[in-house]
Amino acid sequence: xxxVSQNPRHKITxxxxxxxxxCDPISEHNRLYWYxxxxxxxxxxxxxFQNEAQLEKSRLLSDRFSAERPKGSFSTLEIQRxxxxxxxxxxxxxxxxxxxxxxxxxxxxxxVT
Amino acid sequence: EDQVTxxxxxxxxxxxxxxxxxxxxxxxxLRGLFWYRQDPGKGPEFLFTLYSAGEEKEKERLKATLTKKxxxxxxxxxxxxxxxxxxxxxxxxxxxxxxxxxxxGTKLSVKP
Numbered sequence: 001x002x003x004v005s006q007n008p009r010h011k012i013t014x015x016x017x018x019x020x021x022x023c024d025p026i027s028e029h030n031r032l033y034w035y036x037x038x039x040x041x042x043x044x045x046x047x048x049f050q051n052e053a054q055l056e057k058s059r060l061l062s063d064r065f066s067a068e069r070p071k072g073s074f075s076t077l078e079i080q081r082x083x084x085x086x087x088x089x090x091x092x093x094x095x096x097x098x099x100x101x102x103x104x105x106x107x108x109x110x111x112v113t
Numbered sequence: 114e115d116q117v118t119x120x121x122x123x124x125x126x127x128x129x130x131x132x133x134x135x136x137x138x139x140x141x142x143l144r145g146l147f148w149y150r151q152d153p154g155k156g157p158e159f160l161f162t163l164y165s166a167g168e169e170k171e172k173e174r175l176k177a178t179l180t181k182k183x184x185x186x187x188x189x190x191x192x193x194x195x196x197x198x199x200x201x202x203x204x205x206x207x208x209x210x211x212x213x214x215x216x217x218g219t220k221l222s223v224k225p
Contacts, residue, residue, distance in 0.1 A: 040217065042215025043213070044215070056212070091157070098144075098211035099144045105156050109154070
């Protein structure tokens with residue numbers, strides 16, 4: 001297994017545009033998490049999936065954010081009407097189950113101009 | 114509220130100069146404490162999981178320990194390639210469904 005992958009690695013967009021990121025987790029992992037990280041901070045939890053079910057969302061996840069995990073495989077995170085405050089590194093992680101270590105992908109760096 | 118505090122924010126060492134990084138935490142019920150290494154522009158890389166006070170884990174020049182209030186990451190005879198940001202995180206038995214709660218990290222620089 002090659003680990004968690006994310007695409008694109010970098011995305012530059014203009015304010016007001018929509019963007020979509022993709023995450024492919026480690027194949028045997030049931031849980032998939034999305035985090036956001038800004039400079040000088042640790043990652044902050046956004047949402048997570050158990051197989052295809054989205055079971056928890058953080059208060060950080062405004063209505064402009066939506067995530068899906070069809071068929072319990074890859075996941076997408078969409079941000080609508082991007083704002084400059086959305087500029088951050090978006091990280092995806094997967095784990096076998098609750099309480100087990102999470103393995104992170106390389107992240108998608110979003111810059112909103 | 115569950116919280117993780119790491120110190121120092123930054124640490125500069127000479128090659129071979131051993132030191133420790135601190136992670137203090139408050140949590141309703143600790144399920145697991147995790148250490149990650151993060152290089153600039155990359156995702157965090159898993160290092161260790163600790164589950165109970167008194168537990169220790171080692172990997173090469175790194176050793177992680179856990180008490181009921183804090184965890185330490187000891188670095189013995191560091192090399193320049195150990196330079197990175199080290200992140201501490203925890204999961205709890207409470208309402209959160211296993212998501213990690215992170216500290217802000219300690220940025221380690223090792224000079225040759």
